[in-house]
Amino acid sequence: MASAKLQFDGKEYELPTVVGSEGEVGIDISKLRAQSKGITLDPGYGNTGSCTSGITFIDGEKGILRYRGYPIEAIAEEATFSEISYLLLNGDLPTASELEEFDEGLTYHSMLHEDMKKFFEGYPPTAHPMAILSSMVASLSSYYPGANLEANLDLNITRLLAKAITIAAFSYKKSIGQPFMYPRNDLSYTARFLNMMFAVPAEPYEVNPVLERALNMLLILHADHEQNCSTSTVRMVGSSGANIYASIAAGICALWGPLHGGANQKVIEMLRMIQDDGGGYQKFVDKAKDKDDNFRLMGFGHRVYKNFDPRARILKKAADDVLEELGIDDPLLEIAKNLERVALEDEYFVERRLYPNVDFYSGIIYSAMGIPVNMFTVMFALGRMPGWLAHWKELRRDPSARINRPRQIYVGATEREFVPLAER
Numbered sequence: 248m249a250s251a252k253l254q255f256d257g258k259e260y261e262l263p264t265v266v267g268s269e270g271e272v273g274i275d276i277s278k279l280r281a282q283s284k285g286i287t288l289d290p291g292y293g294n295t296g297s298c299t300s301g302i303t304f305i306d307g308e309k310g311i312l313r314y315r316g317y318p319i320e321a322i323a324e325e326a327t328f329s330e331i332s333y334l335l336l337n338g339d340l341p342t343a344s345e346l347e348e349f350d351e352g353l354t355y356h357s358m359l360h361e362d363m364k365k366f367f368e369g370y371p372p373t374a375h376p377m378a379i380l381s382s383m384v385a386s387l388s389s390y391y392p393g394a395n396l397e398a399n400l401d402l403n404i405t406r407l408l409a410k411a412i413t414i415a416a417f418s419y420k421k422s423i424g425q426p427f428m429y430p431r432n433d434l435s436y437t438a439r440f441l442n443m444m445f446a447v448p449a450e451p452y453e454v455n456p457v458l459e460r461a462l463n464m465l466l467i468l469h470a471d472h473e474q475n476c477s478t479s480t481v482r483m484v485g486s487s488g489a490n491i492y493a494s495i496a497a498g499i500c501a502l503w504g505p506l507h508g509g510a511n512q513k514v515i516e517m518l519r520m521i522q523d524d525g526g527g528y529q530k531f532v533d534k535a536k537d538k539d540d541n542f543r544l545m546g547f548g549h550r551v552y553k554n555f556d557p558r559a560r561i562l563k564k565a566a567d568d569v570l571e572e573l574g575i576d577d578p579l580l581e582i583a584k585n586l587e588r589v590a591l592e593d594e595y596f597v598e599r600r601l602y603p604n605v606d607f608y609s610g611i612i613y614s615a616m617g618i619p620v621n622m623f624t625v626m627f628a629l630g631r632m633p634g635w636l637a638h639w640k641e642l643r644r645d646p647s648a649r650i651n652r653p654r655q656i657y658v659g660a661t662e663r664e665f666v667p668l669a670e671r
């Protein structure tokens with residue numbers, strides 16, 4: 248591909264281009280400042296490639312999402328989450344024996360150090376489980392001091408994936424005042440999580456295969472999404488040389504925001520508000536359009552997808568299927584469908600190409616599974632864990648990686664004289 252030319256301040260600069268395996272073009276401006284003293288300005292990074300990556304491909308115009316080349320539609324229902332975690336982390340699907348070994352790692356690293364149980368005692372019962380998850384993940388680094396050694400990289404990835412579900416389930420048990428259920432080695436990754444969430448010591452608990460299947464699908468759909476806000480955060484923190492636990496904890500915090508993973512909780516709160524209001528859908532669509540009102544349709548819109556989010560399509564159908572299989576009639580599903588219909592007929596949403604995203608229908612399925620609303624973003628974090636870890640690993644293995652350090656255009660006061668306090 249030919250280089251790009253930039254004319255600026257009477258001079259011409261030749262900028263090399265990089266072409267991705269799907270034909271995407273990047274204009275490499277990394278030497279621009281050294282040559283011209285100019286930088287590029289792109290608030291929100293909507294047009295900035297921060298790295299090259301071989302993990303996930305998205306074509307937002309066509310609604311394509313592929314993990315390591317595999318279309319999301321092909322793997323969402325057929326694969327297991329641990330298989331897809333292996334794929335993201337290692338580049339190819341595992342053979343049966345590779346998967347067995349990987350699963351064994353996830354099983355035998357799933358317990359927390361007993362001392363960590365004391366941490367949970369310090370949180371109020373109302374603590375948001377995202378606060379617990381992020382701080383517990385950061386705290387893991389104090390138990391594994393070799394966390395930053397290259398030789399321990401895969402071991403720490405396994406530890407983090409294995410322990411994340413235990414921390415998440417313990418935070419839920421803590422919030423409802425029930426005893427922690429230890430991870431069971433005879434169960435799959437997803438069944439182990441469900442058992443830790445819903446079993447109690449007093450009676451036997453059988454993991455419902457409908458729930459296990461639904462959870463597999465939900466986690467796979469969230470497993471990676473290239474350079475989104477939380478993954479970029481993981482890479483940003485990791486680029487300083489911070490250890491894997493610190494980097495992932497930062498990603499969890501980034502995910503928590505309502506414009507990112509926190510949207511799934513906000514969607515259910517919004518649907519309940521519409522239900523309680525009883526005043527119809529147009530009112531809320533109008534509120535979302537009103538620039539003087541900070542209300543937005545949560546679960547709508549995406550930086551990259553401009554025609555549809557393939558994950559939302561899969562989830563809309565799955566919501567119908569899972570609720571039917573579980574024999575649940577949730578009025579919020581009907582409200583969500585009606586809201587989608589009214590919004591998609593509205594000029595404002597059409598013009599801006601705003602469609603339901605992954606968070607729009609996921610909460611309805613989580614609710615049907617018995618997962619409380621304040622755990623929804625934790626579920627997103629559990630799903631995104633292998634993606635974050637794969638990006639962290641890719642960054643560590645990239646010989647061209649440098650510390651991430653954007654620049655700015657300063658618009659503050661120019662130099663002025665300091666006047667001592669007594670003279671002001």
Ligand code: CMC
Pocket residue numbers: 291472475505506507508509510535536542543544545546547548549550551599601604605606
């Ligand atoms: N409701 C009403 N208006 C919206 C919405 C919405 N949900 N989303 C975008 N817009 C409008 C926005 O006001 C702007 O209008 P205008 O051009 O008149 O100023 C235009 O559409 C473009 O929006 P933007 O905010 O510049 O787009 P962005 O790419 O910066 O933000 C987004 C993307 C996902 C943060 C945004 O669409 C949003 O806030 N959605 C609601 C929150 C949400 O569902 N987040 C989950 C995202 S998907 C899962 C994930 O990756 O975390």
